[in-house]
Amino acid sequence: MKSICFYFQVHQPFRLRTFRFFDIGVNHNYFDDYANRYILRRVADKCYIPANNVILNLIKEFGSSFKVSYSISGTALDQFEMYTPDVLESFQRLAETGCVEFLAETYSHSLSSLKSKNEFFKQVNEQAAKIERLFGKKPTTFRNTELIYSDGIGEMVSEMGFKTMLTEGAKHILGWKSPNYMYCNSINPKLKLLLKNFRLSDDIAFRFSQQSWSEWPVTTEKYVDWLNSVDGREECINLFMDYETFGEHQWPETGIFDFLKALPGRVLSHSNFKFNTPSELTNLLQPVSPIYVPYPISWADEERDLTAWLGNELQDDAFNRLYELEDKVNHCSDENIIRDWKYLQTSDHFYYMCTKWFSDGDVHKYFNPFNSPYEAFINFMNILSDFQIRLDEKCHGMAAIPVVSENEKAEQPEIKKSVLQPVQKKINEIKEVVKKKTAKKVISEKIQKIAKSKVVKETVNKKQEIKVRGSEIKLLESLARPAIKQIFKEYDLKILAMALQGAGEELTDKVRSSIGQGAGRKLTTALNRIKLPKSKEVKEARRLIEEQIKKYFASKKNI
Amino acid sequence: MKVLMFGWEFPPHITGGLGTACFGLTKALLKQGVEILFVVPKAYGDESQEAVRLINASDVSIDIRNEIYQEYWKQITYMEIGSNLIPYTSPEEFQKIISQNLLDGADINQSVFSEHFVFSGKYGKDLMQEVSRYALIATSLAATNTFDVIHAHDWLTYPAGIAAKNISGKPLVIHVHATEFDRSGENINQNVYDIERKGMEAADMIITVSNLTRQIVIDRYGIHPDKVITVHNAVDDPVNPAVLDAKKHVKEKVVTFLGRVTFQKGPDYFVEAANKVLQKDGNVRFVMAGQGDMLNRMIKRVAQLRISTKFHFTGFLKGDDVDRMFAMSDVYVMPSVSEPFGISPLEAMRSSVPVVISKQSGVSEVLRYAMKVDFWDIDALSDAIYGLLHYNALSKMFMRYGKIEVDNMKWDNSAIRVKYIYDMMLNK
Numbered sequence: 001m002k003s004i005c006f007y008f009q010v011h012q013p014f015r016l017r018t019f020r021f022f023d024i025g026v027n028h029n030y031f032d033d034y035a036n037r038y039i040l041r042r043v044a045d046k047c048y049i050p051a052n053n054v055i056l057n058l059i060k061e062f063g064s065s066f067k068v069s070y071s072i073s074g075t076a077l078d079q080f081e082m083y084t085p086d087v088l089e090s091f092q093r094l095a096e097t098g099c100v101e102f103l104a105e106t107y108s109h110s111l112s113s114l115k116s117k118n119e120f121f122k123q124v125n126e127q128a129a130k131i132e133r134l135f136g137k138k139p140t141t142f143r144n145t146e147l148i149y150s151d152g153i154g155e156m157v158s159e160m161g162f163k164t165m166l167t168e169g170a171k172h173i174l175g176w177k178s179p180n181y182m183y184c185n186s187i188n189p190k191l192k193l194l195l196k197n198f199r200l201s202d203d204i205a206f207r208f209s210q211q212s213w214s215e216w217p218v219t220t221e222k223y224v225d226w227l228n229s230v231d232g233r234e235e236c237i238n239l240f241m242d243y244e245t246f247g248e249h250q251w252p253e254t255g256i257f258d259f260l261k262a263l264p265g266r267v268l269s270h271s272n273f274k275f276n277t278p279s280e281l282t283n284l285l286q287p288v289s290p291i292y293v294p295y296p297i298s299w300a301d302e303e304r305d306l307t308a309w310l311g312n313e314l315q316d317d318a319f320n321r322l323y324e325l326e327d328k329v330n331h332c333s334d335e336n337i338i339r340d341w342k343y344l345q346t347s348d349h350f351y352y353m354c355t356k357w358f359s360d361g362d363v364h365k366y367f368n369p370f371n372s373p374y375e376a377f378i379n380f381m382n383i384l385s386d387f388q389i390r391l392d393e394k395c396h397g398m399a400a401i402p403v404v405s406e407n408e409k410a411e412q413p414e415i416k417k418s419v420l421q422p423v424q425k426k427i428n429e430i431k432e433v434v435k436k437k438t439a440k441k442v443i444s445e446k447i448q449k450i451a452k453s454k455v456v457k458e459t460v461n462k463k464q465e466i467k468v469r470g471s472e473i474k475l476l477e478s479l480a481r482p483a484i485k486q487i488f489k490e491y492d493l494k495i496l497a498m499a500l501q502g503a504g505e506e507l508t509d510k511v512r513s514s515i516g517q518g519a520g521r522k523l524t525t526a527l528n529r530i531k532l533p534k535s536k537e538v539k540e541a542r543r544l545i546e547e548q549i550k551k552y553f554a555s556k557k558n559i
Numbered sequence: 560m561k562v563l564m565f566g567w568e569f570p571p572h573i574t575g576g577l578g579t580a581c582f583g584l585t586k587a588l589l590k591q592g593v594e595i596l597f598v599v600p601k602a603y604g605d606e607s608q609e610a611v612r613l614i615n616a617s618d619v620s621i622d623i624r625n626e627i628y629q630e631y632w633k634q635i636t637y638m639e640i641g642s643n644l645i646p647y648t649s650p651e652e653f654q655k656i657i658s659q660n661l662l663d664g665a666d667i668n669q670s671v672f673s674e675h676f677v678f679s680g681k682y683g684k685d686l687m688q689e690v691s692r693y694a695l696i697a698t699s700l701a702a703t704n705t706f707d708v709i710h711a712h713d714w715l716t717y718p719a720g721i722a723a724k725n726i727s728g729k730p731l732v733i734h735v736h737a738t739e740f741d742r743s744g745e746n747i748n749q750n751v752y753d754i755e756r757k758g759m760e761a762a763d764m765i766i767t768v769s770n771l772t773r774q775i776v777i778d779r780y781g782i783h784p785d786k787v788i789t790v791h792n793a794v795d796d797p798v799n800p801a802v803l804d805a806k807k808h809v810k811e812k813v814v815t816f817l818g819r820v821t822f823q824k825g826p827d828y829f830v831e832a833a834n835k836v837l838q839k840d841g842n843v844r845f846v847m848a849g850q851g852d853m854l855n856r857m858i859k860r861v862a863q864l865r866i867s868t869k870f871h872f873t874g875f876l877k878g879d880d881v882d883r884m885f886a887m888s889d890v891y892v893m894p895s896v897s898e899p900f901g902i903s904p905l906e907a908m909r910s911s912v913p914v915v916i917s918k919q920s921g922v923s924e925v926l927r928y929a930m931k932v933d934f935w936d937i938d939a940l941s942d943a944i945y946g947l948l949h950y951n952a953l954s955k956m957f958m959r960y961g962k963i964e965v966d967n968m969k970w971d972n973s974a975i976r977v978k979y980i981y982d983m984m985l986n987k
Contacts, residue, residue, distance in 0.1 A: 020938050020941070020942045021836075021839055021942055021945035021946070021949075022835060022838065022941075312956070313952045313955060313956045314953060314956060316952070317950070317951075317952030318952070371931070372930075372931065374943075374946070374953060375930075375939075375943075377946070377950065377952070377953055378942060378943065378945075378946030378950065378953065381946065381949075381950045382942070382946070385949075
């Protein structure tokens, strides 16, 4: 018995209204209520309601033999609640049948998995909670925005406790392998992966009504023949597609609803396939091998990569500027700010800024309310400018947190070897001194002096003896608080936490209070996560910390 | 292949984009192995001769009493040049011409028929007279030179083209750089329109500078679409690369409008957009370079809006000054109400200046790295300007890729298409 796994993506962004520069600081409503209401109603009438009815009737007809799964973004759910509650009710009726699985994703269909683990976790938890509240079941399968996946993302998803994740069966990661098996994450094999069979999926989603295609028209007979021609040992065919395929991308006139109505009957009577949800497959199948995805993939365009959302100058700038605000937003309790922050992260806003003109230009055009990527960018940046002003006003207590833009960072000069050398020399000297059991205090003073002067001078030559274990971390003790903040504000707090193991309560407190409230809190979390530190790990972390401090002084000297 | 080409102006004596376009095209055609006899009404002697053999129409003397010319003149009247000419003279003069039976060459006092007519070469009040005289000379040139194709640029030279065609029997290409609808909106000059239409009808092929213009030729002049081909304009390398290094001397960002200050170019939308931007951001200066009948009104409006300290007028710029102006600009704006093509944005992009252009311009058909707005949408126009001034990612992208884009728009490509059209006609 082989399985077919149907999964439909249901997503609607909060479309932005035309927001001119003279609206900055004046108007704070960013969303085009009229367009959103109109489009939601239209898509509901053309797709969601009729398609849900078809699915519901199929479930009534075939009982538990027919199963499907959905992921519905939080922004879509919010808009169902606001504009089309009938759609929400219709999904709830589907949920009651028990033949439908709802998957978890990011609340605002965002790209946060690529930028901020913290924000990613927050959004997924919020989304999962919403699904549980509306449909009565906590999701156990995860599906990232547009099937974006990499080894690292899979690891994070596994950390959140999900058992299975869906992604694209992209040719360039599979090579000779077939997508029709269960795979697993290469870092944490506990996370199982279901890969989209893009040929059979796209036969329905994109080519169904394409009359220039040699296989047109697609009938259920033909389609089931294709399914039967799949190698006998293969285990599951994963058909993943936009739910809007039914009725919106493929109009009812193309016969797409009739196809959907007739397919399950044909499959069940003329093949040895059955229908399963992702979580059922998790229990049924064993992963055949791990899959290696060092760079993120997605299900979009020919390239199956991220270039639909990120990569050109406009997208990268807007994306980075947006996430620079994350810390501030995290310290803000204003409801409107938090809502707008979520909705602004929706990946569609970056999709509109795509400048890939040729290969997939048509698809992009179809989904794009803007005339050009430039207008989309200017509009988004105008809104972001206003959002930033509001954020500063509403959360002025946090205004002290400096926002360092990615650009500025990139423009910082590379650390030159010649600059690093004297610093290295100095640190070696200090280490030697430390090893020879010189008085700890003296050394601290020396290092403090270095830190204050920002430029390493030829000072320490006397060899004094003290006894300190794990000398590197003591560098921290002597650093001034602003310096600590400067050095570690963008630093991985997990490493810092590891390095602080065994460094004493006093030093930990000092570091925690120096790096700012938000980071401090995260540091505490990171510290709590570490249960049994290995000395090897601590050493490695301390080495990294030392390197970071060196880099800092080197760059200071450079300036 | 030899082409008899009729133009109206040639660098450096230009009043608009026509001369620049003719120069770029002829130079590139030369590279395609096309020989060109370029006729202008008045040559000053300092025109660039690198591309073509320039013929000064003023130097061509004809004796209207000569029987040959009498014959040609009949040909011309057959083409109803006379009816084009006469309505443009004053009614009194018209009477005089009729009574003197001038068209039969009985009285040759009229300047058109003098042996040495001096062309002004400008768009003056005797324009129609010059146009007809130009046609008369075309007959003479057509009879005394050998060539394969006739190519006439814009309506002023159409009668000349038609005349040359009738004398020589060679195929005629007319090149539409602008139509009467672009120049005058809906209040067209019927006589100019008639000349244009006659030219288009007489032509074997029509080249338009954009699809926008092509559509006008088809819709408004009733020309069969098969006869009309679009060949987009291009831009040459700057004359003097040194001016590209010109530095601006103000610390503010500079936003520039450059072109005739006339209805067609939409200067009023530029002023209104400037006002909107300045309300939000005082750290910008706006420059309007050019002359025209709306200039005084613009100066008044700027004063009325109280933005004179941030809004500057330079008058007409030409040659290096244009490139220098571009080099000092941070954004170039072309809000034309109607622009058959519009070379100036290409010149700006060549100097790595981001541009905002109106959707109602032919050049918007070929540009990707440009902000395109409706000319009347002042909100969108000012928003585009503001965006380019404030969001570096966008302006950097435009500067980088816009330059590459324009560098790839060569007159050579246009010339290849024009040559192809010549070949097509000759092989028909």
